[in-house]
Amino acid sequence: MPEPAFPxxxxxxxxxxxxxxxxxxxxxxxxxxxxxxxxLNLGSGSGNLQADLDAQGIDATVISIDVNAKALQEASRxxxxxxxxxxxxxxxxxxxxxIDLAIATYSLPMWARNTDQLISFFDExxxxxxxxxxxxxxxxxxxxxxxxxxxxxxxxxxxxxFINKVExxxxxxxPDWEPINRSKKSILYRRxxxxxxxxxxxx
Numbered sequence: 001m002p003e004p005a006f007p008x009x010x011x012x013x014x015x016x017x018x019x020x021x022x023x024x025x026x027x028x029x030x031x032x033x034x035x036x037x038x039x040l041n042l043g044s045g046s047g048n049l050q051a052d053l054d055a056q057g058i059d060a061t062v063i064s065i066d067v068n069a070k071a072l073q074e075a076s077r078x079x080x081x082x083x084x085x086x087x088x089x090x091x092x093x094x095x096x097x098x099i100d101l102a103i104a105t106y107s108l109p110m111w112a113r114n115t116d117q118l119i120s121f122f123d124e125x126x127x128x129x130x131x132x133x134x135x136x137x138x139x140x141x142x143x144x145x146x147x148x149x150x151x152x153x154x155x156x157x158x159x160x161x162f163i164n165k166v167e168x169x170x171x172x173x174x175p176d177w178e179p180i181n182r183s184k185k186s187i188l189y190r191r192x193x194x195x196x197x198x199x200x201x202x203x
Contacts, residue, residue, distance in 0.1 A: 020052045023105055027136040028181035028188050034060045037100035040128065041065065042089060043107025046074035050082045063099075065092070090120035097130045104137045115166055122170040126177070129191050135171070138186040 024031045034053060037060050041049050044064035053060050063083045066072050072084045087093050102125040112118040125135045140163050167187065171177045176193035 020049060020056065020058070023049065023103070026105060026138040027103060027186060029136065031056075031058070034058050034101070036060065038063065038098065040092075040094070040099045040102040040125075042102060042104040042125075044075065044084075045071040045107075046078065048075065048078050048082070051078070063094070065089070089124060090117070092124045092128055094128045096127055097133075099128045100130055100133045102129050102133070102135045106139065108137050108140065112163075118163065118166045119170060122166065126170070126191070131191055131193065134180070134188060134190050135177075136186070136188045140167075140185055140187060 020031055020034060023029075024034070035058050039049070039060055039062045041047070041062055041064045044066050045068065047064070049064070050060075050062040053062065061083070063085065064072070064075060065085045065087045067086065067088055069086055072086055075082055076084055085093060108121070112121055122135075129135060171187070171189050172179065172182075176191060177189045178192050179187070180190050181188040
């Protein structure tokens, strides 16, 4: 596998638990929108979204993707039903139109440090999401001083000042994508038409 374009800072302990109600609330979704869906959890870390859905009796399939192998190992110990992929968001190992909901919760800033990386993120999400499917991102920027108090861990983190232009070009101005919810901190778009990109021989 090629070296990830968006490396994640190494941490001694990396455990993230956000239940499905919190994730739905942050993205402006209702919990029932997860039912029967194939969900791509981008930057999943060690989270157990699949376990939480299972515990609530919500039949859905979660594909969890992260570039941090340690986080995915932790996730595999905590939830055996998760489909875990060590992958780079710029080349998702998934088939075109195979995902109902691509969701990124507190993870976009770790990938997107320049315009090209952000374009790659949106392009891959657009490729794998089905017609009628959705892309949900929260937050769209991160406050380094608020989230990272150690200067060494915050060197590569910043507010995404270029987000508005890229989002406009990639989603807002596309006739095939309609905004359902858009604020300073989050976006939720629905794919209304055919925006399939180059095929990728993935899962």
